[in-house]
Amino acid sequence: MNFHQLHIFYTVSEKGSFSAAAQALHMTQPAVTMQVQALEDYFGTKLFNRSTKKIMLSDAGRTLLPFALRSIELMRQTDQAMAAYTHMLEGRLLLGSSLTIGEYVLPRLLAPFGKAYPNISVMLKIMNTTQIMEEITKHQLNFGLIEAEVTHPDMVIEPVMEDELKLIVPEGHDLAERSEVLLEEALRFPFVLREQGSGTRRVMEEQLLSKGMDLDELQVVMELGSTGAVKSAVEAGLGITMLSPSTVRHEVALGLLKIINITDASFKRQFYAIHQKSTLLPIHAVTFLTFLRQHAED
Numbered sequence: 001m002n003f004h005q006l007h008i009f010y011t012v013s014e015k016g017s018f019s020a021a022a023q024a025l026h027m028t029q030p031a032v033t034m035q036v037q038a039l040e041d042y043f044g045t046k047l048f049n050r051s052t053k054k055i056m057l058s059d060a061g062r063t064l065l066p067f068a069l070r071s072i073e074l075m076r077q078t079d080q081a082m083a084a085y086t087h088m089l090e091g092r093l094l095l096g097s098s099l100t101i102g103e104y105v106l107p108r109l110l111a112p113f114g115k116a117y118p119n120i121s122v123m124l125k126i127m128n129t130t131q132i133m134e135e136i137t138k139h140q141l142n143f144g145l146i147e148a149e150v151t152h153p154d155m156v157i158e159p160v161m162e163d164e165l166k167l168i169v170p171e172g173h174d175l176a177e178r179s180e181v182l183l184e185e186a187l188r189f190p191f192v193l194r195e196q197g198s199g200t201r202r203v204m205e206e207q208l209l210s211k212g213m214d215l216d217e218l219q220v221v222m223e224l225g226s227t228g229a230v231k232s233a234v235e236a237g238l239g240i241t242m243l244s245p246s247t248v249r250h251e252v253a254l255g256l257l258k259i260i261n262i263t264d265a266s267f268k269r270q271f272y273a274i275h276q277k278s279t280l281l282p283i284h285a286v287t288f289l290t291f292l293r294q295h296a297e298d
Helices: 003-015 019-027 028-045 059-085 099-105 106-116 128-137 199-210 229-236 250-254 281-297
Strands: 048-050 056-059 091-097 120-126 141-144 155-164 165-172 192-195 220-224 241-243 256-261 266-276
Touching: 003 019, 003 059, 003 192, 019 028, 056 059, 056 128, 059 281, 091 099, 091 128, 091 281, 099 106, 099 120, 099 141, 099 155, 099 229, 106 120, 106 281, 120 281, 128 266, 155 281, 165 229, 192 199, 192 229, 192 241, 199 241, 199 266, 220 229, 229 241, 229 256, 250 256
Parallel strands: 091 120, 091 141, 192 220
Antiparallel strands: 048 056, 141 266, 155 266, 165 241, 165 256
């Protein structure tokens, strides 16, 4: 018995068929069947009850399943613990990310990562959460980074970075000379916001609702489909907004925009990593996620 066989057994039980497990593991179906049979030979009992239509775990298989799951989780924890020491790693990392993470958060982290791990190349695709999950399922991405927690039976979703929205106002605005304001003060002004359904908009609205505020009373003068468009509208004096400070570093450095703290409300959110349950991340992917956790606050 070895870990590889336990991983295959677990994947077959999760997928419900040898063919689906083979596809998820990038193996041929006969190879998957052979490894499960070897495990059955080791224990001297059948782990699956097979029929022409489906397979089901036997009593022995149901007993083995939690141990197989624990072995997979232990391997994940081992990779994560050792990631800090694997500086000679080589490989090509394929990842997808949502807009804010891909355009504003990752660029400042990729340079130090490249210096620490010069033999790992990163291929980044910016797309929405649905597209990221589809490409992970098709094994076209190792993992994804998304802005909102989702639920999917075949995916592992775990927090990897924290972000917080701040009030953003243009140069010369009535609040521009303030370092902090009350939420009530901010809401007296017209807002330019991302479109309904965006992660940034959702975080803001959820916090306002938790404060017992009526969203219909929010003065939204413009809704725009990208963070860049929102920033341009705010620079032009069309309103104020709520954005992650990471998205306005350049404009703040140029004196075009100002970041202001709201003292009586917190607009924090998590960024999440997502990958398939049935696939162990390669060690260079685990190393990248470990690096993000350690350096996201720098």
